Amino acid sequence: MILGALPPVARRLHTLADALVVDVTTHPDGRAVLTVRGELVHGCTDTLAKTLAQLPPGVRRIDLRMAEVRFMDTAGLEFLAALHEHGRRHLVPVTATGWTGQPLRILELAGLDTTDPLNPATGEPADGPVDGPPDGPVDGSPGGPDPGLTDPAPAAFSAVAAERAERLTQLQQEVEQLRRAIASRPVIDQARGILMAAHVCTAQQAWDILRVASQRSNTKLRTVAAAVTEGARPGGTPPPEEIRTALRTAVALTTSGTTAPPAP
Incomplete structure (x- = not known):
């Protein structure tokens, strides 16, 4: 699928308490860069949903810059889960990089990749191709891929997602106890x-x-x-x-x- 060039655009979306600010910049190549500032606390997932809903049509990749996030609790993990779900539903690669300070420590405690928690250990890298597989046979075989072979990535990713969900629940329980x-x-x-x-x-x-x-x-x-x-x-x-x-x-x-x- 060929997408037209996106006009450069920059927007800022604030929460009611200005706890979270998201600067959005889109590029002609279809990439949207979201610079996140503030705190990933209660309400941050709603702010994210509004931001993603306002992205222009044709976005082929979403990159989040997290270096200016100064604090997060378990709501930040829900924020990441919502990002992952958006990428899965829209078939768009999503990255979240640049973590520092206390949010980085939360990722470590949750057992997530501190470089990019949205990049699973298995499956396609975040900077892999955006478009789907080419039409027709693969590797020159007349009938395409062997129908008896299945891609292990979805099952492996489901296992990773289940493990993260369990850790998220444990962290939520610890926060509630505190x-x-x-x-x-x-x-x-x-x-x-x-x-x-x-x-x-x-x-x-x-x-x-x-x-x-x-x-x-x-x-x-x-x-x-x-x-x-x-x-x-x-x-x-x-x-x-x-x-x-x-x-x-x-x-x-x-x-x-x-x-x-x-x-x-």
Whole structure:
């Protein structure tokens, strides 16, 4: 298929918070260069989708320049997955190169190619031919390729994609755990302060009280901390009986210096 020359064009698309900026430049040879700046966080895939939708007809190759991306979380991996899917659906080679800093480290943790995570270990190189195979026989054989032979690249690429999807899920779970930990930190610190004031103990002892009470009541530590904080508030609800009992035991064990026995 012969494509007409594309007029040079440059556009910039911003997210609402300007966390991500994509400069798009197309060239007469059908190549689109996307220079990505900012952060690959929540919403970046939507920005990418809008950018790709606005590319002019006839684009035969998409090259992303990632050197100015300063931060990414698991949304950045979804960004890459969307790029790969776009290239697959439109039969257009897509590259994403120039990674540095923290985003480069995320690619390493995800087990992706840090030079170009969109270039699978198997299959055609990113700078390979754009057009499909020529019509007619291949290698001079009268009937073309042997119909009994199958191309192993799709199956191999599917295996790579499945592995990446699994790693993406693991990273998403880790990020969610970190978010929960960050969200629960203030209430834990408040509970430690309350225990330090109530029992004249150190910050470490207050932490040990929460930890032991959590173990003995079989309750998450942040739930114990929330109960302590709520109980200390004027008009607040006292902790449930099992947490109160566990707290009394934890205070006695911790402030006396006794090693806490395992919870029954």
